[in-house]
Amino acid sequence: MEFFKSAVASAISKGPPFPYTFGDRVDVDASIWTLHNGTKREDGSNCSIFSFDVTANKSRLPMARNAVKKLRTLRHPGVIKVLDTVETETYIYIATERLIPLRWHIKRKSMSSETLKWGLFGVAQTIKFINEDASSVHGALRVGSLYTSESGEWRVGGFEVLSSMKDDEAIIYNYGSLVPDAGRYTPPELAKSGWDAIKRNPLTAVDAYNFGTLIFEVFNGDFMGGDQVGQTKNIPVKMQPPYRSLVNANPKPRISVGGFLAQGQRNGGFFNTPLIKLTESVDNLGMKTEQEREEFLNDLDGLSDDFPEDYFKVKILPELLKSVEFGGGGPKVFSVVMKISTKLTDDEFDARVTPAVVRLFSSPDRAIRVSLLDNLPVMIDRLSQKIVNDKIFPQMLSGFTDIAPVVREQTVKAVLTVIGKLSDRTINGELLRYLAKTSNDEQPGIRTNTTICLGKISKNLGAGTRSKVLIAAFTRSLRDPFIHARNAALMALGVTSDAFSEDDCANRILPALCPLLIDKEKIIRDQTNKVMEIYMQRIRKFASIMADTALPPPSSTESSTGQTPRMSTPQPSEAASWAGWAISSFTNKVSAAAGEITPTANGAPRRSSAPLVADRRAPGTASASALHRQAVASPPETSARTSTSSNANDYFQDSNAGADEEIDIDDAWGEVEEDSFFDAPSEASKATKPATVSANPFDDQGEPDFAGWLAAQAGKKTTAKPLPKGLAKPSASNGNRPGPASRVATTGSIGGLGAKKTATTAAAKPATKPVAAKKIDTAPRDTGDDDGWGDGW
Structure with a gap:
């Protein structure tokens, strides 16, 4: 070489x-x-x-x-x-x-029957042109003189003896027999009488016979000689009668290649196939009428997967792309483009398809945009990350806010396809902002799909925003009136449980799940129980490794000075009466401040005048440390509760609600949290409704106001016994704003004392003249009711 x-x-x-x-x-x-x-x-x-x-x-x-x-x-x-x-x-x-060389394809049998018909159709057109228009004879037509181009089209060569019959000294007469392998393909009349017999027979006879042997050769692989002439093995049934006429031993009745072509093109003929019709009408596709274009598209639908790849890549694909972009081909044509593109290499796809796809994403035609989104899974692996992130995704963003619901829905679904090609900044920025909008869409199906989408892309979200965004989105979907949206939120919470901390599980997710336990739909109730079990298992596992208490051990110094009152730690022996140890430190504090308790007539010590709680709260609703802090700590200045409900659970519910309000959610999801979700009643709005003031501040559910009680006990040591701060007239510097003691008396939610009503009335009514301070007798009264707190409280 x-x-x-x-x-x-x-x-x-x-x-x-x-x-x-x-x-x-x-x-x-x-x-x-x-x-x-x-x-x-x-x-x-x-x-x-x-x-x-x-x-x-x-x-x-x-x-x-x-x-x-x-x-x-x-x-x-x-x-x-x-x-x-x-x-x-x-x-x-x-x-x-x-x-x-066409021989390569024939040996490998790499062409389907339809492709072979298409190739023979092209060769027949060329030979018809040579015979009829050029008045010439090819003289060497066979598989060895045929080739395929880069576009897959069959090309006719082997012009060594091609001659015009108008030339008396044509080369075919003298050199026809010198063509390699001429003996196998020479028509019988020339084998008997020599090549000069061409002049005595129809001009088309030689090429018609050779075209017949070519048909046998392409369908069977080899033509060995005259013994195989006329055999119809593997030749399509509709083609067999005209094939026999082509290889007729008598050249006179032998049909021409043009006649064979005409029979094949008849309605229902062997050349009347979708592939051949497509190749005939692909040129100037954009110039066709609406009816012609519709016929062309119907032919495209009739194509199978065994079309000639090279022809479609080089010839059909560019015409189809031009039709989609400029000729109004529409989604039907683009689906064929994607079908053809599966046969392209990555380099070919980048060169021929990618530029057109990027331009089409900016098209205002919604049908094209939906078709692009539908076909993204087919081409996403062929598109580079830079192309998707910088050129395609910015064009997709308009689909999130499109007025057509189908565009919005397909855009949300397409997120799952492109998420792997987007940068972290794009995901945690623009993408989440637009998903926040679709999560509040007017179409329930779009809201549901957004929830599903967030659940599936949760691992792609940034660690700093994942739990905040998912909790905000899923807990709001739990309140969606659309049953499938609620179900999707439950399923999403179930599969993303690992994304949340134990604090989030206990404080934010489980409280949001509880209302669905009594949902009107059984499917929701069942799914809620499954999801709650997942989170409860996490909470139980986490709680099992927590310390028994967070309180520091008591020190001897604190015990001797008595300056720091502290709740005692519950002991196992006190389990039967939890209220006993819960108020023990307060009892000690009272004894130290006011002396010994005066015994009763029968010798038994009188009980404290504080009212006894008739209906004890369920264990777990409040801890001893929480009661203590409520008693000794001054409430914040911004607190101005008007509710005097005696239910302790309301207090903790309000505290949790306040904690929820302080959670920092990203701006995109924070905006949607402020309003009601999908017209569903908001839990936050329910919590902020003013509670009805109880007419009786001391109902059976009440609990002692330890702060007021301690303040009263401490006041007994002073000689002047000044007026309690809650009852004092507001000073000019403070205006109408109540002082800290007043707020203690009016905002306690664990229970009210008898002075609460007086304090509230005094704070509400402006004093018209100075009033002498009322002396309060803090000595225990004998009310005759040992079980009550006494009228003085």
Whole structure:
């Protein structure tokens, strides 16, 4: 091979310039030509080079020169396209488009029956042109003289003896028998009488016979000689009758290739196939009428997956893309584009399809945009991350706010496809902002799909925003009036439980799940129980490794000085009476401040005048430390509760609600939390409704106001016994704003004392004149009711 290349280079250097580079040699059937792959030096484009060695084949030099002449002068789409030719005394070179011998495909049987019909159709058109329009005879038609181009189209070559019947000295008469393998393909009338018999028979007879043997060869692989003539093995049934007529031993009744073509194109004929109709009408697709375009699209739908790949990549695909972009081809055409693109390599896809796809995403045609979103899974692996993140996704954003619901819905679904190609900044920025809008969409299906989408992309969200966004989105979906939206939120919470901390599970998620335990729909109730079990298992596991208490151990110094009152730690022996240890430290504090309790007449000590709680709260509603802090700590200045409800649970519920309000949610999801969700009643709005003031501040559910009680006990030590701060007239500097003691008396939610009503009335009514401070007798009264707190409280 290297010797041959050097010899070729030496020959070129001695002759005219030939701007093509020889490549690998291509094996072909027996021929006077040697075929090489080549490249054009100017731009590196592919080509093929036919070379003829004059010194080794002088006897066939007229055939080579005839082929060069006919290839340069005969112009038809089915004929090999010539780029350049060079002829010297030692060689002849013909540079053509890149070709592949048809024999390769036939041997591998890589073409479907429909593709073979399509190829024969093209060859028949070319031979008809040669016979009827050019009044010529090919004379060497067979598989060895046919090639396929880069577009997959069949090209006719082998013009060594192609002759015009108007020429009395045509080369076919003298050199027809010198064509390699001529004996196998020579028609019977020429085998008997010589090639001069062409003049005595119809002009089309020779090529008609050779076209018949070509049909047998492409469907069966090889044609060995006259014994196989007329056999119909593997030949389509509809094609068999005209095929027999083509290979008729008598040239007179033998139909021409043009007649064979006409029979095949009849309605229902063997050439009336979707593929052939498509190739016939693909040119100028954008110029067709609406009816013609509709027929073309119907032909596209009729195509199977075994279409000729190369032809569709090179010829059909560019026309289809132009039709979609500029000719109104619509989604139907684009779906075929995607079908063809599956046969493309990554480089071919980037060069031919990607630019068009990027332009189409900016199209205002909603049908095209929906089709693009539907086909994203087919092409996403072919698109680079830079293209998706920088060019395609910015165009997709408009779909989240499109007025057409179908566009919004498909855009939300497409997020799952493109999420892997988006940067973290894009995901946690623009994407979440637009998903926050679709989560509040007027269409329940879009809201549901947004919840599903968030659940599936949870692992792609940033660690700093994941739990905040998911909790805000899912807990709001739990209140959606649409049953499938609630169910989707429950399922999403179930699969994303690992994304939340134990504090979030206990404080935010479980409280949001509880109302769904009594949902009107059984499917929701069942799903809620499953999800709650998932979170309860996490909470139980976490609680099992927590310390028994967070309180520091008591120190001897604190015990001796008594400066820091502290609730005692519950002991196992006190489990039967939890209220006993809960108020024990307060009892000690009272004894230290006011002396010994006066015994009663019968010797038994009188009980404290504080009212006894009749209906104890359920264990777990409040801790001892919480009661203590409520008693000794001053309430914040901003607190101005008007409710005097005695239910302790309301207090903790309000505290939790306040904690929820302080949770920092990203701006996108924070905006949607402020209002009611999908017209569903908001829990926050319920919690902020003013509670009805109880007419009786000491109902059976009440609890002692330890802060007021301690303040009263401490006041007994002073000689002046000043007026309690809650009853004092507001100073001018404070205006009408109540002091801290007043707020203690009016905002306690664990229970009210008898002074609460007085304090509230005094704070509400402005004093018209100075009133003498009322002395309060803090000494215990004998009310005759040992179980009550006493009228004084």
